[in-house]
């Protein structure tokens with residue numbers, strides 16, 4: 001379905017033309033004075049210069065030419081030349097009924113489906129997930145769902161950090177603890193054990209121990225670096241250990257991400273890019289893209305228009321080792337080969353912006369990706385604690401994701417059992433569902449690039465701009481609809497007929513914006529726009545609810561119309577929270 005605002009603009013265009021003015025002035029916007037009108041058109045002001053006429057005169061000419069039977073109920077030319085517009089109730093009602101009959105709620109599928117690859121998550125294998133990875137997962141998942149909702153082919157890639165020094169550290173520590181394992185016997189030629197020599201719990205203890213020890217002990221660090229080097233060059237025993245680390249970690253990561261309702265299509269990592277590095281470097285040298293700088297190999301990426309310093313992208317250190325940028329470029333080589341993406345979106349901490357600017361420029365310059373491929377960096381800000389500093393545990397340590405989720409669920413559980421008597425099991429389940437909305441909405445309702453304060457009290461509140469408030473609204477609608485059907489009424493075939501109050505009209509106008517909000521959120525890769533929308537929609541619903549007797553309405557036609565609007569409102573809210581990555585319980 002066309003967006004309501006576009007239909008409105010079309011009508012205004014016809015009126016501008018009929019009055020002898022160019023239709024390009026007819027653009028309609030949402031009203032910034034909702035007390036006076038619902039939509040407005042400022043084109044007469046813009047046209048005054050061209051036509052050497054008073055804007056009010058133009059506005060009056062246009063208003064007198066507005067046709068009948070369209071979406072405009074009334075239009076008024078007001079000083080100094082605005083056109084204030086109110087929409088026809090019956091027209092919006094019809095628009096909403098059409099939305100309700102469409103499984104996509106009036107959101108048109110793209111006519112130009114693209115292959116979009118989203119690089120998000122980015123956990124480092126064998127290190128516990130922390131809150132930084134939370135933001136990437138939450139935002140990336142939502143962006144993925146938004147793109148998919150628009151009808152694009154979307155691949156989410158977790159892009160694990162699985163190839164660095166942390167692997168060498170684990171190998172070194174394991175060798176120190178269990179030197180007799182066959183992986184460390186260079187003369188061993190048999191099969192290696194199937195079973196990993198550690199559990200995930202042990203692995204998570206091995207890494208920090210090794211990391212701390214290496215900081216204090218030079219020779220140990222050297223050994224870990226050497227082990228990393230051997231692993232990266234195909235050492236048989238270390239490769240076997242690496243495979244164990246991967247299997248154990250990936251199983252754990254899958255569990256953690258699935259607790260967050262986050263799913264990846266591709267479980268690739270930095271290690272998968274390694275095979276592409278030698279060929280890529282060879283070509284860059286051969287084709288003159290790379291030059292030697294102080295023994296290292298670099299690609300210049302500076303552009304004339306740069307106002308900030310733009311260091312070259314380093315692709316090989318003087319000792320031959322590759323770097324973060326090398327891996328990201330090689331990953332693009334691989335992605336191009338395997339998927340030919342039209343668009344690659346990186347959801348990464350905004351502090352890595354320079355790195356990605358270098359990588360994107362190098363990739364375009366060297367033809368790793370075609371000129372037309374879009375590369376976007378969706379950098380997110382820091383999640384801070386109430387003290388305004390990066391979020392920590394009460395003891396000041398790095399907050400593990402699982403603990404953070406547990407803390408929120410605990411808080412939610414308390415709130416749920418405070419107010420009502422539900423069974424223990426149900427309360428636990430509901431706390432989890434609502435807790436997820438608290439975390440995700442708390443994050444997504446901020447523009448991604450901004451830092452934000454993770455405030456457990458605020459995020460778990462049932463009032464204000466929070467996930468639980470949105471869920472509470474959905475649950476409230478569900479409960480009304482349940483009572484309605486329990487009284488023997490059907491939900492099928494109901495139609496919205498006009499508006500019976502200002503509150504109802506306001507709710508109808510909000511509901512009609514769904515497709516335009518979703519398209520805009522896609523264009524700007526901005527889940528926060530969806531949050532802002534459902535907050536408005538939930539508010540409009542609750543105002544309507546407080547002013548209206550729905551179940552006690554005696555005129556059954558009016559009641560049916562109310563219920564139809566409720567059904568649609570619920571569908572829209574559910575559809576929106578689905579792209580945000582959470583869902584509503586049956587009751588709470």
Ligand code: ARG
Nearest residue numbers: 119122123124159161328348
């Ligand atoms: N593993 C990295 C980190 O924890 C994030 C990876 C981001 N993605 C990428 N293609 N570099 O900082």
